[in-house]
Amino acid sequence: EIVLTQSPTTMAASPGEKVTLTCLASSSVNYIYWFQQKSSASPKLLIYYTSNLASGVPDRFSGSGSGTSYSLTIRSMEAEDAAIYYCLQLTSTPYTFGTGTKLELK
Amino acid sequence: QVQMRETGPGLVQTTQTLSVTCTVFGFSLTSYGVHWVRQAPGKGLEWMGIIWGDGSTNYNSALKSRLSISRDTSKSQVFLTMNSLQTDDTAVYYCARLRTPYWGQGVMVTVSS
Numbered sequence: 603e604i605v606l607t608q609s610p611t612t613m614a615a616s617p618g619e620k621v622t623l624t625c626l627a628s629s630s631v632n633y634i635y636w637f638q639q640k641s642s643a644s645p646k647l648l649i650y651y652t653s654n655l656a657s658g659v660p661d662r663f664s665g666s667g668s669g670t671s672y673s674l675t676i677r678s679m680e681a682e683d684a685a686i687y688y689c690l691q692l693t694s695t696p697y698t699f700g701t702g703t704k705l706e707l708k
Numbered sequence: 709q710v711q712m713r714e715t716g717p718g719l720v721q722t723t724q725t726l727s728v729t730c731t732v733f734g735f736s737l738t739s740y741g742v743h744w745v746r747q748a749p750g751k752g753l754e755w756m757g758i759i760w761g762d763g764s765t766n767y768n769s770a771l772k773s774r775l776s777i778s779r780d781t782s783k784s785q786v787f788l789t790m791n792s793l794q795t796d797d798t799a800v801y802y803c804a805r806l807r808t809p810y811w812g813q814g815v816m817v818t819v820s821s
Contacts, residue, residue, distance in 0.1 A: 603769055635806065635807070637753075639753075642800075644802060644804075644811040644812065644813055644814055645753065645802075645811060646809070647808065647809040650807065656809055657809065686752075688752065688753050690753075690755075690806065692806060692807065695758075695766040696755065696757075696766065696767065696768050696769050697743075697755045697758070697766075697806070698755055699745075699752060699753040699754065699755055700752075701752060702752045702753070
């Protein structure tokens with residue numbers, strides 16, 4: 603089973619600040635998906651196939667990476683970006699989610 | 709328009725069996741796989757399993773012995789069945805097409821003795 607470890611676990615960013623979240627895989631994966639979850643809502647797809655922006659997602663979000671190391675970047679933090687972010691690998695079953703990063707507004 | 713909607717019992721007794729239904733709209737179950745994901749209170753997302761368009765399944769290793777995913781394509785419904793429930797199975801259960809933006813709203817299931 604591929605384990606996805608996200609870092610940091612929790613962080614706070616000021617409005618306008620650049621934010622980078624990391625997802626490390628225990629074995630190489632072909633691509634990563636990123637989801638955003640606010641309070642008790644269903645997770646929202648942000649990035650698919652590592653770097654493709656889902657429909658309606660602001661272009662301040664971007665994704666990159668390969669192999670075992672992936673990242674999600676917010677170019678300029680906004681208040682509405684405060685949420686929990688999860689990565690997901692759909693390369694090999696059993697599929698697995700990352701441990702999550704809680705992003706707070708400073 | 710694609711929609712996914714979970715329905716479930718709300719409260720289940722320990723050692724009993726959980727049954728949750730996902731009814732889908734706007735796509736065919738023979739064309740797309742449907743995943744089940746759960747989230748315990750205050751915890752992260754846990755992938756449970758998938759039923760593929762051809763009807764085959766894959767499961768989370770830790771749940772495999774207790775979990776079954778099936779479907780009725782004529783009713784556009786996917787079923788999650790999990791036996792021997794314990795209190796740590798208390799969670800929101802979601803169905804989703806994970807490669808896309810489509811998730812259900814989730815159904816809260818509380819397991820209590």
